[in-house]
Amino acid sequence: MRRTRTALRGAAAVITAAGAVAAPAMAGTAHAATGQVPYQCQIFGSVFDYDATVTVTAPASAAAGDAVTVEADFSDLPGVAPLPVNSWTTSGTLTVSGAQSGSVPISAPKRTGPIPAYGELPIGKVSGELTLTGAGEVRIAPAGLTVVAEAGAQATITCTPKSTPGSLATINVTEGGPGASVSPPSVVQGGTVTLTGAGWQPGAVEVVLCDAAGAACEPDDLTAVTASADAAGKLTGSATVAESAAPGARAIVVSQGEASTRVALTVTEKTPPPTGECEGQDADRCGEQQINVTVNGGPLTMSREAGEVDLTPVTLNGTEQSATGSLKRVEVIDARGGTTGWSLTGTLTDFTSSAGTKIPAGNLSWTPACTAAPGASAVTPGSAGPLDTTTAATLCTAPGGTGQVVGGTFSAGAGLDLTVPPVTGAGRYTAVLTLTLS
Structure with missing residues (x-):
């Protein structure tokens, strides 16, 4: 079982967030x-x-x-x-x-x-x-x-x-000399790369694949090469690495007249197709492959939104008053992968003040609300009604059963309504709600 405790208080709170703070540029x-x-x-x-x-x-x-x-x-x-x-x-x-x-x-x-x-x-x-x-x-x-x-x-x-x-x-x-980049930086034999860059003269450029140092260039290692610079000197192009190109650390060398630049490229070896034949099998079953997967179950867990619940303040006027609010959102994750359901229940202490005066726990009623995330199994909210110090009230349940897998992510909350009697001592009251997941 997992339990979480939330303090409920009879006053509102205001939270503010700070804006961005910039730091000066680093030296160097x-x-x-x-x-x-x-x-x-x-x-x-x-x-x-x-x-x-x-x-x-x-x-x-x-x-x-x-x-x-x-x-x-x-x-x-x-x-x-x-x-x-x-x-x-x-x-x-x-x-x-x-x-x-x-x-x-x-x-x-x-x-x-x-x-x-x-x-x-x-x-x-x-x-x-x-x-x-x-x-x-x-x-x-x-x-x-x-x-x-x-x-x-x-x-x-x-x-x-x-x-x-x-x-x-x-x-x-x-403004600088000509530059180039290649994408992706690693390509399998037979794959295609794209070229971009700037600083070139308008017109065609030459592109070849060489060793990592930019030497021992092999013109046949690149096919379908298209590369040129526009009027602004921006380079665009593409090329296909031949399936016969040597794998390993290589470099693409881009040149135009006396200007050239080298860009690193890793060529990986293409995995050869299987060579075995379907001996002893029917021709229709040769293309069948069995695919297996193991799915491991996880735990049943609960977490909640941070902070305390502040109900709306009331002012005594000789008649019964109502303070309202909302329970902090609770998230349940059921990763067990089984057919056992779960329930989320709550008990509440009496509201007490520093002067020792009380408001009974039963004066607080909740209206549960439960939501299942996409793909999760069904979840059912509990009934609206008062809370108690000993008898647990149901917030949410996920029913299980034979052949029905229960699981997923679930969100739970509740609207709260506290009845404040006309004869109540002034002050700040606090109660503790304990939620139990089982």
Whole structure:
């Protein structure tokens, strides 16, 4: 069984959030600034806030055609995972504006834990490469973020800025010699790559595949080559790596007259098709392949929205009064993969004040509300009615049964209504609601 306790108080609270704070540029060859970026994130059916502190770093200056590294350093993600996180990978984008526009994919190598359940998840530095296409001021700003966590099962956390973040790094791009970039940076034999760049003379360019040092070029290693520069000197093109091209660390050399540049490319070996025949099998069954998968069950867990429940204040006037509010949202995750159902019930202590006066627990009634996330099994809200100090009232149930698998993510809440008698001592009253998942 899992239990959670929530304090209910008879007064309202106001919470304010601070705005972004920028830091000055770093000295030296890098330019960086730090700001607050409010994100809205989602994991399964749950939505939560992530007020990230983000530092974006990029070269203070570079030349058109250069491929530069840009980096974003994120503060820890709030602890929302109900299970220990064993490993996680982070990816996202940075937006580019000013002299050029678009976005830069950023990523970080897999990190390993374990991080305890509900522990903050370190994000840290996430980087990518940007090819500068022309002179001018290029501004870099944070954008979306995705975290894929392994916690017995895979969970994807997607975070989107609540508003458009301001730029946190600026690159002063000057006119430069010709430059080029290749995408993807790794390709299988027979695959196709695209070329981009800047700083070239208008017209055709030559493209060949060479060894990693840019020597021993093999004209036959690239086919279907189309590459040229427009009137602004922007390079576009594509080429297919021949299936006979030698695998390993290679380089694409782009040249135009006496100007040339080298771009690293990794060529991976194409997996040969199977050579076996279907001996002893019917011809119609030769194409059949059996595919197996093992699905491991997880736990039944419960988490709740942070904070206390503040009911609306009342003013005594000689008649019965009503204080209302809403229960903090509770999330239940049933990952057991079985047919056993579950129930979420609650008991409540009496409301007490510092002076020792009380309002009975039975004066608080709730109206349960329960929602199943997409793909989850059915869930049923409990009946509206008063709470009690000893007899548990049902908030939500998920019925089980023979042959019916129960599981998924569920959200539970309730409207609250407290009857305040006309003869009640003035003061601040507190009660504790205990929810039990079984």
